[in-house]
Amino acid sequence: MRHRAVVRPRVVAFMVAAMLATGAQALPSFEEVRRDFRPSDSLLLDRNGEVLQRLRTDSSVRRGQWLALGDVSPALRHAILLSEDKRFYEHSGVDWRAVSSAAWGNLWNRKTRGASTITMQLAGLLDSELHMGPGGRSMAQKIGQTLAARELEARWRKDQMLEAYLNLVPLRGEIVGIDALSRSLFGKAAHGLDEREAAIAAAMVRGPNAKPALIARRACEVLRVMQADPGTPHASAPVSCAGLDLFASTVVQQRTLNAGDGIAPHLARQLLRADPTNPGSRPPLAVRTTLHAPLQRLAVETLRQQLRELQGRHVEDGAVVVLDNASGEVMAWVGSSGELSAAAEVDGVQALRQPGSTLKPFLYAQAIAEQRLTAASLLEDSEAQIATASGLYIPQNYDRHFKGWVSVRTALASSLNVPAVRTLVMVSPDAFQRQLQAAGLPLKESGDYYGYSLALGSAEVSLLNLTNAYRTLANGGRFGPTRVVPATAAGNKAKPESTQAIDSRAAFIVGDILSDANARALTFGADSVLGTRFWSAVKTGTSKDMRDNWAIGWSQRYTVGVWVGNAAGAPMWDVSGTSGAAPVWAALMQQLHQKLPSRAPAPPAGLVRQAVQFGDQREASRDEWFLEGTQQAVVATDADGETAPQPGQATLATPRITSPVAGTIIALDPDIPPQHQRLRFTAAGPDQRWRLDGKPLARGAELRWLPWPGRHTLQLMDARGALLDEIRFEVRGAGLATGARPADVRAAR
CATH class of the missing domain: 3.40.710.10 (DD-peptidase/beta-lactamase superfamily)
Structure with a gap:
């Protein structure tokens, strides 16, 4: 019996040692541990690497960032060593003096601190087979932990072991590592912990989920040992245990790492997420941005x-x-x-x-590029009733007042609504929608869907796209x-890569207008x-x-x-x-x-700066920018009694059909006499000559046509018969009086 009692434990010990020695050799290197460490928070960084935002991406555990040993306060490092392994730098993985002391205490039923060194605890953290269960570690695990600690001492440096331990040690609740503990419970980085905070942290390593009173007592013991130890980096004044109970109670109630201390949460949620196209992907640990x-x-x-x-x-x-x-x-x-x-x-x-008036610069840029307007052209800011498919559109200005005739420069800089709508009538909503799309403002619907209210920003855009369009x-x-x-x-x-979305000359003129404090004074005042x-x-x-x-x-x-x-x-x-x-x-x-x-x-290139005078002194004379070929010295309306531009001067704008708009559908009412349903044709520019369905119709800036059912093509010609503008429209409903034919229809002014 005595022989069996002696031999069997030796055999078991040998088998366990051989088995766990093999496992110990499989322990990872320090570089592998640090590389595979994954914080529970991902970081959004600015262009220089500064943290902008922390975002929780792992809900199973609370881990902070991996901390270099130098980023942990000296007080905390010393408190951990004094509390957990005061001969850490002296032993080779196992503190035999502590083992003897623990064995002696157990013999006399004295409660003593365990003999597990930081190296042994680290080995248990690195090898899942050595993890402590609810009933503590088994004898086999303790032997394996000892062997693994010796292996770590042979392969790792002491500073590496202490650094890894501080980053991997389980702490209160879901918290793992000193960085998460410092930020969640103390609200600061680990390098800023003082002696009192370091003592509380060391007490939690010993009993992570202990009650605040017990944590305070243990922290007080650690604090006294620290202050008695000549190697402790003392604070400027001695720290007492007074108030530790209240402080510990306050600290343990802080359960979450405050991820709201960042300043870019929305961008973080966009960039710090797993690839939705790859189900097995994980969120990135950090993303550097241009911010x-x-x-x-x-x-x-x-x-x-x-x-x-x-x-x-x-x-x-x-x-x-x-x-x-x-x-x-x-x-x-x-x-x-x-x-x-x-x-x-x-x-x-x-x-x-809805962007409101911020779309107006793109509208005027398009009108200027198409030579429908210049920056000096006059637009009437007055009550307007514009017929649309859904009824009359009656735009108003922001202040509900009208300014009369104003230049394009004043209309844009002072953000007048009615001139903008009149400009969109010239350009057409669909054409404007295409211009916005080219500038990076995709709209959900077509231009005709929004109609003339598109000039005043009735569509929806994002701030990012709108800012990029500017x-x-x-x-x-x-x-x-x-x-x-x-x-x-x-x-x-x-x-x-970039593309030319807006005529460069028109973009320059619009920028010049929006920088003109005098031009915006009508609405915003001279000193806004x-x-x-x-x-x-x-x-x-x-x-x-x-x-x-x-x-x-x-x-x-x-x-x-x-x-x-x-x-x-x-x-x-x-x-x-x-x-x-x-x-x-x-x-x-x-x-x-x-x-x-x-x-x-x-x-x-392609711009001309020209001195301009306005008829009836509607605006002060000034130098104005023009697309080459559109410049003029005098700008006036018919009401000013001014004559047409002199030879050699460009016209106000290329003649265009302003009404009806391309694609218009007119429905005739059979109960209304035909002569009361005449359609109004208008055009901008001098010496207009009209053709309808290929036949001469009339001359003049405006005429009223007796409509005939069908699809029609309306053309604007110059004196030499050259085509200036063309639109198509449709008339539906009742015909004209019996016996009347389209060839017999004559236009009325």
Whole structure:
């Protein structure tokens, strides 16, 4: 019996040792452990690597970032060593003095600290077969843990073992590692923990889920040992145990790592996610973006400050985008006002909203490029009733007043609505929709769906797309995509491809108008928030019922877009273009150009600068930009008593048919006499000659035609018979009186 009692344990020990020695050799290297470590939060970084946002991407555990040993406070490192393994730097994996002390205490039924060293605990964390179960480790596991610790000591350095231990040690609840503990319970990085906090953390390593009172007692013991140890990096003043109970109770109640301390949550949710096309993919650990952290912080705070000042006017949401003109890189992306919003999860940068008057620059650019208008052309700002398929469209100005005849420069800079609608009548909604699409503003419906209200922003666009469309104007009409990931990542091209979306000459003229403080004075005053001490061009907009307010503009280097409103679509109260989004735009532009100059762009080829006088002195004489061939010295209306342009002068615009609009369908009413259903033809330009269905019809700027059912082609000709413009329309319904034929129909003025 005695022989069996001696031999059997030896055989078992030998078998266990041989088995676990093989497992110990399979322990990973320090580099492998660090490489495979995955935080529970992914990081959104700015262009320089600064953390913008943390986003929880693993709900099963709470792990922070891997910390280098130098990023852990000296107080915490010392507290852990004194509490868990004070001879860590002396032993070779097993502290035999601690083993002897523990065995002696067990012999006399004295409660002592376990003999498990940091190296042994680390071995248990690295090998799943050595993990401690609910009843503690078995004898076989303890032997294996000892062997694995010896293997670690042979292959790893001491600083590597301590660094890995601090990153992998399980702590309170779901928390793993010192970084997660520091940020979730103490609200700071691990390098900032003081002696008291370090003592609490060390106590939690010993008993992760102990009650606060027990944690406080253990922390007090650690604190006393620390202060008695000559190697402790003491604080400037001794720290006592007084108040540790209350402090421990407060600390353990902090259960979550605050991921809201970031400043770019919406972009983080977009970029820090698994590939939806690959079911097995995992979220990236970190993504470096084109954002600039100081500018992002400024944009967040400036927007929130402005919305605080608007409290009481039913405004709680906003968004900001800042683009680099040359590269298209997004430098700031603020999706909401955060805690000020009842819908903070909604990303206002990508949400679709009505842009109001911010579409007008693209409309006038198109009209100028097509030579329908010049910057000096006069448009009538008066009550208008425009027939549409669904009834009469009656546009109004923002202030409900009309200004009479104004130049295109004044109409655009002062954001007058009726002249813009009259311009869209010339261009046509469908053609304007195609222009917007080319500038990166895809609309859900066709231009005819929106009708003439499209001139006033009745469609829906995102702040990102709208700001990039303004960047197109800033770049001489060339459209290029935006990007939030640097060109060096994901194989992006250093310079994205661009296309000519807007005539460069028209883009220059529109920019010159939007930078003209005198031209905008009619609506905004001579000294508005839109004015800057450097060159900039800007446009504001307010959608129907004051639901959205915008300020979009550019400088030589940057384009800034701002939206304020309510994510739920509720209207604001008494918020105008200059009191809502514009102050945020102005503050950001001022900061961007605090030390950086912004100069006016050079005019492209094909432009002429001409002195212009206005008939009846409707506007002050000035130098104006024209597309070459459209310049004129005098601009007047018939009411001014002015004569037609002199020989050698270009006309006000190329003659065009202004009514009816291409594709119009006219329905005749059989109960109304035909002579009372005449269709009005109008054209812009001098010496008009009309042809209908290939036959001469009449001369003059306006005529009234007795309609005949069918599809018709209406043409505008010059004196030499050259085609100037052509549209097609259809007449449906009752015919004319019996015996009448189309050839017999004569136009009436």
